[in-house]
Amino acid sequence: MPISYQEALKIIQTHIKPLHVNKTLPLLKAINRIASADVYAKFALPKYPMSLKEGYGIAFSVDKTVYTLLSPPYPNPIPLGYGVSLSTGERIPEGADTIIAEEDVVLEQENCIKIPLHVTQTQHIKKEGEDIAKGELLLKKCERVSAQKITALSSQGITQIKTFQKTTVSILSIGNQLASGEIHNSNAMSLAARIIELGGKVDEIEICEENETKILERLKALVQKSDCVITTGAMSRHDAMRYLLETKTLTPLFHHVRIAPAKPSALSLLENKPILHLPGLPLGCMLGFEMLGVPLLRQLQHQLCIIPDFITCINQKRVTCKDNCMSAIPGYSDGRNFVCAPYYEAGRLNILSQCNGYTLMEDQESIEEGREIPFFYFTHPPVS
Ligand SMILES: Nc1nc2c(c(=O)[nH]1)N[C@H]1C(S)=C(S)[C@@H](COP(=O)(O)OP(=O)(O)OC[C@H]3O[C@@H](n4cnc5c(N)ncnc54)[C@H](O)[C@@H]3O)O[C@H]1N2
Numbered sequence: 001m002p003i004s005y006q007e008a009l010k011i012i013q014t015h016i017k018p019l020h021v022n023k024t025l026p027l028l029k030a031i032n033r034i035a036s037a038d039v040y041a042k043f044a045l046p047k048y049p050m051s052l053k054e055g056y057g058i059a060f061s062v063d064k065t066v067y068t069l070l071s072p073p074y075p076n077p078i079p080l081g082y083g084v085s086l087s088t089g090e091r092i093p094e095g096a097d098t099i100i101a102e103e104d105v106v107l108e109q110e111n112c113i114k115i116p117l118h119v120t121q122t123q124h125i126k127k128e129g130e131d132i133a134k135g136e137l138l139l140k141k142c143e144r145v146s147a148q149k150i151t152a153l154s155s156q157g158i159t160q161i162k163t164f165q166k167t168t169v170s171i172l173s174i175g176n177q178l179a180s181g182e183i184h185n186s187n188a189m190s191l192a193a194r195i196i197e198l199g200g201k202v203d204e205i206e207i208c209e210e211n212e213t214k215i216l217e218r219l220k221a222l223v224q225k226s227d228c229v230i231t232t233g234a235m236s237r238h239d240a241m242r243y244l245l246e247t248k249t250l251t252p253l254f255h256h257v258r259i260a261p262a263k264p265s266a267l268s269l270l271e272n273k274p275i276l277h278l279p280g281l282p283l284g285c286m287l288g289f290e291m292l293g294v295p296l297l298r299q300l301q302h303q304l305c306i307i308p309d310f311i312t313c314i315n316q317k318r319v320t321c322k323d324n325c326m327s328a329i330p331g332y333s334d335g336r337n338f339v340c341a342p343y344y345e346a347g348r349l350n351i352l353s354q355c356n357g358y359t360l361m362e363d364q365e366s367i368e369e370g371r372e373i374p375f376f377y378f379t380h381p382p383v384s
C-alpha cells in the first residue's frame with residue numbers, strides 16, 4: 001500500500017539522521033551553508049555613541065538656540081549650551097546629547113551656531129549597543145549563512161565560522177538504454193546540477209545496466225563514498241531496482257508514495273546511508289526529487305523544516321491533477337500569479353526549463369482559476 005506524502009516526509013524526519021561533520025570556514029566560503037554552532041556578539045556595537053550626520057553635537061538646553069563651539073581637547077562632560085563639530089560616524093563626546101546637521105544651523109560667529117526651533121533631543125545619534133548588544137545571538141545553529149547574516153558577523157571581526165559539511169551525493173542511473181549509450185543520462189546531470197544549486201556536492205555519477213547483482217554491488221560501493229545515494233530508473237513492474245526493494249534485499253523505509261508523478265519512489269538504508277530511489281521518466285524523476293529529495297537533503301543538513309519555503313499565488317489557468325494523491329504541477333509564477341506548464345506528464349523531458357517552480361495540490365481533480373495555491377520556487381535556496 002502506498003503511503004501518503006506526509007507519511008513519507010515523517011519517515012525522512014524520523015529515520016534519517018542529520019550529518020554531524022563540522023567544518024570551520026572563512027565567511028565567504030560559508031555562504032549558503034548551515035551553521036553548526038551558535039555565534040554570539042563579543043562586544044556591543046557601536047562601541048560608543050556616534051553621530052549620524054555631518055554637523056554639530058550639542059549639550060542641549062531647552063531654553064537655548066545659540067551654542068558656543070568648543071575645540072579639542074573638550075571638557076568632560078561638554079557643559080550645557082556648548083557644542084562641538086562632528087563628522088558622520090564620529091564618536092560623540094560625553095555631555096553632547098543632540099546632533100544638528102550642518103545645513104540646519106546658522107553660523108552666528110566663527111565659533112557660534114544658531115539651531116532651529118524644533119529640535120528633538122537625542123536626534124541623529126546611534127547609541128552605544130544600539131546595533132548589536134554584547135552577548136547577542138548573531139547566528140543560530142542550523143540557520144543558513146546568508147549575506148544578511150554576514151553583516152553582523154563581520155562587524156564583530158569574525159572571519160570564520162563553523163558549518164556543517166556539505167552533503168555529498170552519488171547518483172546511480174539504472175537502465176539498459178543508458179548502459180548501451182542509446183540515450184544520454186540527462187536525469188543524472190539534471191539531478192547533479194540541482195544538488196549543486198542546493199549547496200550539495202556530487203561525488204560519483206554512474207550508469208548501471210538492469211542487473212540486480214550489479215546494482216547492489218555499485219550501491220555498496222557508493223554508500224562508502226557519499227552521505228546519500230540517489231538511484232534513477234528501473235522502478236516499474238518487473239524492473240531490477242523495484243525487485244531489490246520488493247524482495248527486501250534492500251530494506252525500504254517506504255516504497256510507493258501517493259504522489260504524482262514519481263509514485264514508485266522509495267527510500268532505503270544501506271549501511272545506515274539513505275538511498276532515494278526515483279523513477280527514470282525524466283519529469284517524474286525531477287519532480288520526485290523536488291518532493292522527496294529536497295526534504296531528504298534538508299534533513300541531512302539539519303534544516304528545522306524539511307519542506308522549503310513557499311509563497312501563495314493565484315492560479316491563472318485551470319489545472320487538472322490526480323485525486324487521492326499529492327500532485328506536483330510545474331509552472332511559472334511572477335510572484336503573484338501562477339500559470340501551469342502546458343504539459344507535465346511524467347515521461348516528458350524538457351518542460352522544466354520553462355518553469356521557475358511548482359505547486360503542490362492534494363486530493364483534488366483540478367485547481368480552478370482564481371484559487372490560492374502554494375508555489376515553491378526552484379531558485380529559493382532550499383536549505384533555508
Ligand atoms: N504497466 C505499467 N507501466 C508503468 C506503470 C504502471 O503502473 N503500470 N507505472 C509507470 C510509472 S508511474 C512510472 S514512474 C514508471 C517508472 O519507470 P521506471 O523508473 O522503471 O523507468 P525506466 O524504465 O528506468 O525509464 C523509462 C524511460 O525514462 C527515460 N529515462 C530513464 N532513465 C533516464 C536517464 N537516466 N536519463 C534520461 N532519461 C531516462 C528513458 O526514456 C526510459 O526509457 O513506470 C510507468 N510504467
Ligand code: MOO
Nearest residue numbers: 261262263284346
Ligand atoms: O509515478 Mo510515474 O513518475 O507518475 O510516471
